[in-house]
Amino acid sequence: MKEIDWANLSFGYMKTDYNVRINFREGAWGELEISSSEQVNLHMAATCLHYGQEAFEGLKAFRGKDGKVRIFRLEENAARLQSTCRGIMMAELPTERFKEAVLKAVKMNERFIPPYESGASLYIRPLLIGTGAQVGVRPSNEYMFLIFVTPVGPYFKGGFAATPYVITRKYDRAAPLGTGIYKIGGNYAASLRASHEAHAAGYSAEFYLDAKEKKYIDECGAANFFGIKDNTYITPLSSSILPSITNKSLMQLAEDMGMKVERRPVAEEELTTFEEAGACGTAAVISPIERIDDPENGHSYVIAKDGKPGPICTKLYNKLRGIQYGDEPDTHGWVTIVE
Ligand code: PLP
Numbered sequence: 001m002k003e004i005d006w007a008n009l010s011f012g013y014m015k016t017d018y019n020v021r022i023n024f025r026e027g028a029w030g031e032l033e034i035s036s037s038e039q040v041n042l043h044m045a046a047t048c049l050h051y052g053q054e055a056f057e058g059l060k061a062f063r064g065k066d067g068k069v070r071i072f073r074l075e076e077n078a079a080r081l082q083s084t085c086r087g088i089m090m091a092e093l094p095t096e097r098f099k100e101a102v103l104k105a106v107k108m109n110e111r112f113i114p115p116y117e118s119g120a121s122l123y124i125r126p127l128l129i130g131t132g133a134q135v136g137v138r139p140s141n142e143y144m145f146l147i148f149v150t151p152v153g154p155y156f157k158g159g160f161a162a163t164p165y166v167i168t169r170k171y172d173r174a175a176p177l178g179t180g181i182y183k184i185g186g187n188y189a190a191s192l193r194a195s196h197e198a199h200a201a202g203y204s205a206e207f208y209l210d211a212k213e214k215k216y217i218d219e220c221g222a223a224n225f226f227g228i229k230d231n232t233y234i235t236p237l238s239s240s241i242l243p244s245i246t247n248k249s250l251m252q253l254a255e256d257m258g259m260k261v262e263r264r265p266v267a268e269e270e271l272t273t274f275e276e277a278g279a280c281g282t283a284a285v286i287s288p289i290e291r292i293d294d295p296e297n298g299h300s301y302v303i304a305k306d307g308k309p310g311p312i313c314t315k316l317y318n319k320l321r322g323i324q325y326g327d328e329p330d331t332h333g334w335v336t337i338v339e
């Protein structure tokens with residue numbers, strides 16, 4: 001194997017040794033299969049190809065200073081995948097099967113788990129797709145669940161640094177009663193143009209406003225939003241954003257740190273009042289926000305006045321990473337150690 005430059009990994013795909021698969025046929029999930037092929041063999045009329053019956057997840061495994069490998073909150077990802085499956089009428093994979101598959105995929109690719117010192121991690125990508133051949137718009141009766149893993153570095157260039165974001169008014173990612181709360185490919189397809197334009201203009205990512213009133217902050221294309229002021233952690237409550245497991249964890253950590261936590265609609269104007277803000281997610285971890293521009297409205301909300309991550313973002317980041325890498329006690333039982 002070519003030497004991997006662990007410390008300089010980007011958030012990209014790298015081939016690993018194995019992936020795992022479980023098929024759903026005749027009303028039941030089958031045995032777990034191990035594959036070394038990067039290909040899937042699909043019927044051309046599969047519902048995932050035509051009607052978007054496709055769900056995915058994203059979680060990470062971390063190698064600690066003690067050499068142990070820890071997976072963060074995998075039961076939460078299992079539950080969110082089940083919720084997505086109910087949302088787009090796919091067969092739900094039981095939590096125990098999800099766990100078995102994650103552990104197998106991580107163990108079989110042990111040599112790709114980055115060393116502690118690199119600050120990198122192993123990204124775990126579960127995928128669940130409708131495989132039954134159908135032309136009518138109906139849920140499939142056959143599904144494939146698959147997990148591949150790949151070593152990754154930071155999602156946003158620069159890692160833990162304050163960077164600029166932009167509000168997009170031209171595009172919506174999800175409708176108020178649509179599929180924004182589910183982790184399905186269609187939401188990401190809907191974000192591609194806005195994301196491309198944001199990157200081309202030099203921003204880390206695009207922010208969406210609520211689609212109905214265009215008044216409240218929803219989230220980025222791949223991360224939730226939080227703001228900090230008056231010792232309070234504030235994060236949007238919205239029917240069109242993905243329930244982020246990182247955000248849920250940060251709310252708990254903020255509370256542990258003696259902060260107040262508020263989950264409520266966050267109007268765009270409120271951005272002027274935050275002392276700090278961040279984008280958070282499995283891939284993004286905490287990406288501190290330097291400023292959010294709203295060019296179509298002529299506003300620029302500067303949050304990190306000195307251009308640096310603020311003290312609370314830094315403390316939350318260190319605490320979260322500490323738990324993930326095993327440097328801090330896992331007081332909430334969030335970590336599964338790979339035996
Ligand atoms: N929002 C969107 C749209 C995402 O794609 C992600 C990434 O999974 C998140 C938020 C963050 O969620 P989590 O913290 O569970 O990774």
Ligand code: COI
Pocket residue numbers: 057058059222281282283284
């Ligand atoms: C994640 O944070 O796991 C994501 O899925 C974000 C992105 C890569 C889609």
